[in-house]
Amino acid sequence: MLKAGLFGLALLAGCGTVENMSQTLQLQVKGDALHVDGLINTRALRQFTQALDDNPALREVVLGDVEGSIDDEVVAEMGYQLRERGLNTRMTADSEVFSGGVDLFLAGVERSVAAGAVMGVHEWKSGFGSARDYPRDSSEHDQTRDYTEDMLGSDAFYWFTIEAAPFDDVHVMTRSEMIKYGVVTR
Template identity: 35%
Template sequence: MISLKCLLYLAPIAALSACVGAEYEPMQFTSDGSDIVARGAIDAGTLERFLDIVERHPDAKTLVLEMVEGSVDDEANLIFSREVRKRGFTTVVPSQGLIASGGTDLFLAGVTRQISPGACVGVHSWGGDVEGRDVPRSDPIHQEYLSYYDVMGTPRAFYWFTLDAAGADEMHWMSAAEVSRFGMTTAPASGLASAAVCDAR
């Protein structure tokens, strides 16, 4: 499936085709036995790599999203994220961490979710011939993500917020107040990084 959200700043999104051909670093996992640390973009091979490290570190129940800038495959991202929820993982964004686009959707899969002070949380609209914000809300194209947010217990209002917050070739870096507004964490978030810091990270 062609990604609607695609990668963020690895290649600005002018069209869906620009996302498909973008160079990116596939998500890789490391573990110290208690935590699993993720870095890179979510693609069709992410779930297999995740299941491999889970098998090797069965006691690890925290997924640390150190630098997850997005996905190149929406369907793979949602399947992977549902597996994270199914296995009862906690998701954490560390103080120097960054999640955005599909990475933010992955974060929501945690049964418990923590964003540390200084972290970056980015959202934007999907794009292509038209942008998500310009597609009528009644259009079925929105349903896949709305259904995902339903499963994760995230209000549907968050989806519409992401579409309006920034264009497909831009990024909106969320404030702690916005994170709280949509109940994204299970512990209060405070002191998130500024837009200038996140843009440079």
């Protein structure tokens, strides 16, 4: 349990310079599903878009082991593409998805998480501070808060993630939390 999460946090804390120079996201099409594993970095957007364009029959994106992201803008762009194409998202019993991977998961029209899956959240951090350092009305919250509201109809989940764990830790969500914040639809 949590095999990728703490490793991912270490990568994220290192600013991702090396990770952004290589392909760290693995994509595999199986039937009508796109399986996603790895770290979401700047190169991931091109990979993801190409996979979607090359496979118009896709119905869902299955997140396996996604340790997070080092580029929140890329996650948002991927998420908006996923939603615009009407795709669902799913986590299997073996899935472990953290941080920016959870944000990508939110983009599914229908979202399901199998029993046994691990979904981990924490506050974000930039070179200028962490989310908790900024007042709620700060523009520093706008991008991710707006994205969360676009995907879930409310920003309550955004505020939950900030309060659930500091950046250098992770909070594993319970099923009741997933339901309460609208993370799952089925």
